[in-house]
Amino acid sequence: xxxxxxxxxxxxxxxxxxxxxxxxxxxxxxxxxxxxxxxxxxxxxxxxxxxxxxxxxxxxxxxxxxxxxxxxxxxxxxxxxxxxxxxxxxxxxxxxxxxxxxxxxxxxxxxxxxxxxxxxxxxxxxxxxxxxxxxxxxxxxxxxxxxxxxxxxxxxxxxxxxxxxxxxxxxxxxxxxxxxxxxxxxxxxxxxxxxxxxxxxxxxxxxxxxxxxxxxxxxxxxxxxxxxxxxxxxxxxxxxxxxxxxxxxxxxxxxxxxxxxxxxxxxxxxxxxxxxxxxxxxxxxxxxxxxxxxxxxxxxxxxxxxxxxxxxxxxxxxxxxxxxxxx
Amino acid sequence: xxxxxxxxxxxxxxxxxxxxxxxxxxxxxxxxxxxxxxxxxxxxxxxxxxxxxxxxxxxxxxxxxxxxxxxxxxxxxxxxxxxxxxxxxxxxxxxxxxxxxxxxxxxxxxxxxxxxxxxxxxxxxxxxxxxxxxxxxxxxxxxxxxxxxxxxxxxxxxxxxxxxxxxxxxxxxxxxxxxxxxxxxxxxxxxxxxxxxxxxxxxxxxxxxxxxxxxxxxxxxxxxxxxxxxxxxxxxxxxxxxxxxxxxxxxxxxxxxxxxxxxxxxxxxxxxxxxxxxxxxxxxxxxxxxxxxxxxxxxxxxxxxxxxxxxxxxxxxxxxxxxxxxxxxxxxxxxxxxxxxxxxxxxxxxxxxxxxxxxxxxxxxxxxxxxxxxxxxxxxxxxxxxxxxxxxxxxxxxxxxxxxxxxxxxxxxxxxxxxxxxxxxxxxxxxxxxxxxxxxxxxxxxxxxxxxxxxxxxxxxxxxxxxxxxxxxxxxxxxxxxxxxxxxxxxxxxxxx
Numbered sequence: 001x002x003x004x005x006x007x008x009x010x011x012x013x014x015x016x017x018x019x020x021x022x023x024x025x026x027x028x029x030x031x032x033x034x035x036x037x038x039x040x041x042x043x044x045x046x047x048x049x050x051x052x053x054x055x056x057x058x059x060x061x062x063x064x065x066x067x068x069x070x071x072x073x074x075x076x077x078x079x080x081x082x083x084x085x086x087x088x089x090x091x092x093x094x095x096x097x098x099x100x101x102x103x104x105x106x107x108x109x110x111x112x113x114x115x116x117x118x119x120x121x122x123x124x125x126x127x128x129x130x131x132x133x134x135x136x137x138x139x140x141x142x143x144x145x146x147x148x149x150x151x152x153x154x155x156x157x158x159x160x161x162x163x164x165x166x167x168x169x170x171x172x173x174x175x176x177x178x179x180x181x182x183x184x185x186x187x188x189x190x191x192x193x194x195x196x197x198x199x200x201x202x203x204x205x206x207x208x209x210x211x212x213x214x215x216x217x218x219x220x221x222x223x224x225x226x227x228x229x230x231x232x233x234x235x236x237x238x239x240x241x242x243x244x245x246x247x248x249x250x251x252x253x254x255x256x257x258x259x260x261x262x263x264x265x266x267x268x269x270x271x272x273x274x275x276x277x278x279x280x281x282x283x284x285x286x287x288x289x290x291x292x293x294x295x296x297x298x299x300x301x302x303x304x305x306x307x308x309x310x311x312x313x314x315x316x317x318x319x320x321x322x323x324x325x326x327x
Numbered sequence: 328x329x330x331x332x333x334x335x336x337x338x339x340x341x342x343x344x345x346x347x348x349x350x351x352x353x354x355x356x357x358x359x360x361x362x363x364x365x366x367x368x369x370x371x372x373x374x375x376x377x378x379x380x381x382x383x384x385x386x387x388x389x390x391x392x393x394x395x396x397x398x399x400x401x402x403x404x405x406x407x408x409x410x411x412x413x414x415x416x417x418x419x420x421x422x423x424x425x426x427x428x429x430x431x432x433x434x435x436x437x438x439x440x441x442x443x444x445x446x447x448x449x450x451x452x453x454x455x456x457x458x459x460x461x462x463x464x465x466x467x468x469x470x471x472x473x474x475x476x477x478x479x480x481x482x483x484x485x486x487x488x489x490x491x492x493x494x495x496x497x498x499x500x501x502x503x504x505x506x507x508x509x510x511x512x513x514x515x516x517x518x519x520x521x522x523x524x525x526x527x528x529x530x531x532x533x534x535x536x537x538x539x540x541x542x543x544x545x546x547x548x549x550x551x552x553x554x555x556x557x558x559x560x561x562x563x564x565x566x567x568x569x570x571x572x573x574x575x576x577x578x579x580x581x582x583x584x585x586x587x588x589x590x591x592x593x594x595x596x597x598x599x600x601x602x603x604x605x606x607x608x609x610x611x612x613x614x615x616x617x618x619x620x621x622x623x624x625x626x627x628x629x630x631x632x633x634x635x636x637x638x639x640x641x642x643x644x645x646x647x648x649x650x651x652x653x654x655x656x657x658x659x660x661x662x663x664x665x666x667x668x669x670x671x672x673x674x675x676x677x678x679x680x681x682x683x684x685x686x687x688x689x690x691x692x693x694x695x696x697x698x699x700x701x702x703x704x705x706x707x708x709x710x711x712x713x714x715x716x717x718x719x720x721x722x723x724x725x726x727x728x729x730x731x732x733x734x735x736x737x738x739x740x741x742x743x744x745x746x747x748x749x750x751x752x753x754x755x756x757x758x759x760x761x762x763x764x765x766x767x768x769x770x771x772x773x774x775x776x777x778x779x780x781x782x783x784x785x786x787x788x789x790x791x792x793x794x795x796x797x798x799x800x801x802x803x804x805x806x807x808x809x810x811x812x813x814x815x816x817x818x819x820x821x822x823x824x
Contacts, residue, residue: 191697192696193689193691193695199674200674200677200685203674204670206671207673209633210633210663210665211685212656212743213688270676
């Protein structure tokens with residue numbers, strides 16, 4: 001090999017693995033701590049199963065949103081998507097439609113929502129943060145219209161199974177979906193050509209475009225996938241609660257984005273790993289679950305959620321500006 | 328002469344390194360009151376880095392700076408300004424929607440009354456005075472966006488001296504100017520000089536160095552390789568110092584048999600240029616020369632599908648191609664090594680192998696997944712073939728030197744099988760050794776049956792390397808010379824039509 005001329009600085013892979021590693025250590029420590037303080041309830045099947053179910057729909061959306069964020073875009077409309085999907089499912093079931101068809105329509109609806117976000121961000125060229133805050137309200141507004149602002153019962157064998165079913169009688173179905181989505185996104189991001197394009201675009205969209213990569217197409221499809229996944233999350237949540245209501249998923253985008261950024265994804269794109277997102281969302285999930293079972297008042301939890309987001313992003317910004325100062 | 332008046336600026340033993348490259352290696356300069364000190368060096372010699380340190384844009388690694396004999400740590404641009412150091416950059420920072428007077432007084436508008444209302448009258452009057460001191464005719468109320476580049480430059484100079492400039496640095500001020508405009512700039516410099524302003528004049532054009540400077544410092548590969556009194560030296564000596572080797576060795580030229588036409592451009596029109604027609608043959612290096620703003624970058628971007636074409640035809644290998652996107656250009660085996668490799672050419676935070684294969688991700692394996700072994704093989708091949716110096720294939724390209732980064736960009740197009748390779752200022756910001764390698768690589772490509780378009784504003788380079796030279800000015804091709812016909816004078820003249 002040619003001799004080394006470069007300096008010792010080699011950030012890249014090693015540093016990132018360390019960061020993710022640290023997050024997993026934090027996760028284990030917190031889990032142990034919460035199990036102790038919150039004993040005996042925190043570490044019990046009665047708590048862990050609902051917590052994992054909750055985590056599952058947050059986690060799958062976080063995984064796919066990570067792909068969107070690595071390209072330098074963002075999708076705030078996921079919460080609105082969940083609300084609309086929940087109402088749509090309940091509405092269609094109330095019209096007597098069969099469960100399977102409802103699932104297909106719900107996911108298709110998610111694809112339409114994602115495609116619309118993608119259209120705004122890539123074809124029209126609206127800043128995706130603004131565009132998706134707008135569509136977040138549109139989706140939820142449609143949800144309110146469909147449901148007349150009320151919660152509607154959503155009970156159907158197929159829908160029930162999505163959130164409350166078990167595989168081999170022991171593994172909750174949402175957890176299965178969660179694991180599948182994480183494995184798939186991990187493979188996509190780390191091993192596939194698609195993932196390579198995503199990282200290239202996030203690192204330098206102009207150079208990627210000038211290298212013949214179809215930047216808009218990649219971003220568009222990521223938005224589309226994110227829409228479908230958010231609807232899948234909506235289906236799980238509807239099933240878990242057995243009702244469809246427009247308030248479903250409200251504020252969830254902040255929890256999910258906090259988890260992703262905590263997991264090391266850069267807000268400007270280019271950096272981010274599925275394993276980091278996994279660790280970040282797990283940490284926040286057990287934190288909020290812990291606060292809930294410790295009977296912390298719901299309003300206070302909201303304060304904590306907002307504070308966590310600001311704190312995580314602030315830490316990220318400080319790290320960024322430190323990195324810049326080194327030059 | 329100037330010496331009697333003492334030293335206004337001393338930079339001593341300045342060292343500055345960037346990842347992978349030593350930009351300044353123990354450079355010292357002294358500047359006397361009322362003198363014009365030339366800094367001469369090829370692209371990448373360290374001129375700009377030195378100035379950015381003086382201007383507070385970069386922090387030096389070590390060394391000291393003395394202003395008026397006092398040691399001075401410049402930590403940011405405002406500190407540099409406060410001590411009377413003004414820099415006029417090549418890319419002007421004018422505010423295009425404001426007037427001349429507003430630009431001159433930007434940030435410190437003249438105000439009147441208790442409510443600090445902007446005093447337009449006073450501002451326009453003072454602006455007119457300053458412009459008059461510089462002996463230029465310019466309306467203080469004119470909108471900057473409507474002015475020519477040279478007029479904008481004058482406004483920048485006026486802005487600089489409106490605030491007590493002791494040291495005025497000009498970074499390649501004539502890069503976009505015609506001969507006439509250059510002469511009026513020199514008049515302004517003389518005026519400033521007579522008022523006791525010290526001027527650092529950066530250029531790689533020898534003619535100007537002889538015309539305007541009192542002394543000249545020569546930088547090469549980040550080192551100070553010589554200091555001469557301008558009237559005691561000659562062009563030969565300066566070139567030898569600047570290049571550090573014989574001209575023949577610097578610009579190795581091999582004759583390659585020229586083949587059939589591979590690219591034909593007919594009456595092409597787009598934003599930035601008009602009615603361009605030319606052709607390119609196999610084995611040929613076609614040079615395109617032009618000043619800043621002549622439309623050369625717009626032209627190659629349009630050829631590559633990155634800029635929209637309004638009308639005209641691009642014919643590649645006899646086939647008319649609608650080059651709507653870089654993807655189409657790539658599929659037609661056209662490659663672009665862009666002007667700013669960090670912004671347009673490389674994903675800086677990805678590794679060497681990711682960048683080498685950036686234009687060909689689809690070819691990294693049969694199905695959906697990347698075949699890591701294949702990827703490694705491909706990257707390894709080009710690292711060896713082009714002599715890219717990198718510790719590993721995973722190394723972030725950000726930490727490579729400019730020359731190696733440029734080779735990575737080139738490797739990207741070779742990996743995608745490009746047969747028509749367009750290089751926009753290929754040797755900008757890379758050291759002399761790497762330049763020679765790039766020249767050799769270009770000629771290897773021609774020998775292997777490719778064709779090369781090279782845009783360059785470095786006269787010796789384009790005169791020695793290109794087989795044929797097109798000159799552009801104001802968006803049009805104004806002349807075409809074969810290598811034997813072309814001279815510096817002819818090119819500059821045609822570039823200013």
